[in-house]
Amino acid sequence: MTMTGKTALVTGGSRGIGKAICLELARRGANVVVNYAGNADGAEAVAAACRAMGVQSMTVQANVADSAACSDMVKQVVAQFERLDILVCNAGITRDNLALMIKDEDFDAVLDTNLKGAFYCMKAAYRPMMKQKYGRIVALSSVVGLRGNAGQANYAASKAGLIGMSKSFAKELAGRNVTINLVAPGFIETDMTDALPESAHAALNASVPMGHPGTPVDVANAVCFFAEASSGYITGQVLCVDGGMAV
Ligand code: NAP
Numbered sequence: 001m002t003m004t005g006k007t008a009l010v011t012g013g014s015r016g017i018g019k020a021i022c023l024e025l026a027r028r029g030a031n032v033v034v035n036y037a038g039n040a041d042g043a044e045a046v047a048a049a050c051r052a053m054g055v056q057s058m059t060v061q062a063n064v065a066d067s068a069a070c071s072d073m074v075k076q077v078v079a080q081f082e083r084l085d086i087l088v089c090n091a092g093i094t095r096d097n098l099a100l101m102i103k104d105e106d107f108d109a110v111l112d113t114n115l116k117g118a119f120y121c122m123k124a125a126y127r128p129m130m131k132q133k134y135g136r137i138v139a140l141s142s143v144v145g146l147r148g149n150a151g152q153a154n155y156a157a158s159k160a161g162l163i164g165m166s167k168s169f170a171k172e173l174a175g176r177n178v179t180i181n182l183v184a185p186g187f188i189e190t191d192m193t194d195a196l197p198e199s200a201h202a203a204l205n206a207s208v209p210m211g212h213p214g215t216p217v218d219v220a221n222a223v224c225f226f227a228e229a230s231s232g233y234i235t236g237q238v239l240c241v242d243g244g245m246a247v
Pocket of ligand 1: 012
């Protein structure tokens with residue numbers, strides 16, 4: 001129970017990787033705030049599973065693409081728990097297409113949620129974490145943000161942008177014992193990848209040296225490594241959880 005007494009906020013915690021992160025944070029003793037966009041039942045089930053592990057947990061609906069909603073969400077967390085120790089910027093979407101075919105609104109939607117959404121949340125957490133001289137921020141990038149991917153120019157831009165942005169926050173907050181790191185998953189089985197055609201699954205598996213997809217728990221373990229108090233001398237780093245994909 002290395003995180004007992006800590007408070008964590010996970011964006012997009014209602015399913016997939018975010019759900020696994022919430023459960024692993026709770027297993028380590030953290031109180032967990034589960035953010036979601038529309039799936040209230042999923043988020044409430046995750047919060048109930050956290051409470052069953054003996055920690056406090058609540059849900060907060062907020063669209064991370066809305067700056068004011070992110071600010072209100074962080075205020076709500078600090079009002080309830082008196083601090084925010086761990087922020088996981090996990091919420092993300094895809095709107096895949098060949099670059100030639102990506103509509104302006106689909107480019108904007110992906111950047112608004114994946115990149116600006118993380119910016120709004122990190123910015124909202126900046127002051128409380130700076131004041132308490134403690135914080136662990138972890139953002140979910142992607143192997144696609146490191147290497148690019150045909151059909152994902154918008155998603156790759158958002159995930160690459162997240163790396164540069166997080167490194168900038170890391171430099172600004174390093175003197176305040178606030179770390180910002182990133183986990184870059186490869187091919188992980190969730191709703192996001194279930195939506196891909198069978199042919200894409202085969203191609204993805206072939207691109208993974210380990211030959212199979214990872215699980216949300218594989219990613220959650222890496223996120224929790226950065227979120228631990230004991231990782232306090234590590235900041236601005238990107239850790240791939242990808243079965244060797246980016247090697
Ligand atoms: P997922 O199964 O599609 O779940 C997405 C989560 O994000 C849901 O909880 C969803 O909430 C939430 N969300 C979406 N838009 C939101 C918004 N505007 N505001 C607040 N929450 C929002 O995705 P996943 O596969 O778990 O992916 C999690 C993260 O890992 C994403 O950032 C993704 O880009 C990244 N990633 C995933 C993979 C992979 O292979 N799966 C690989 C690399 C990186 P609702 O349930 O309420 O809709």
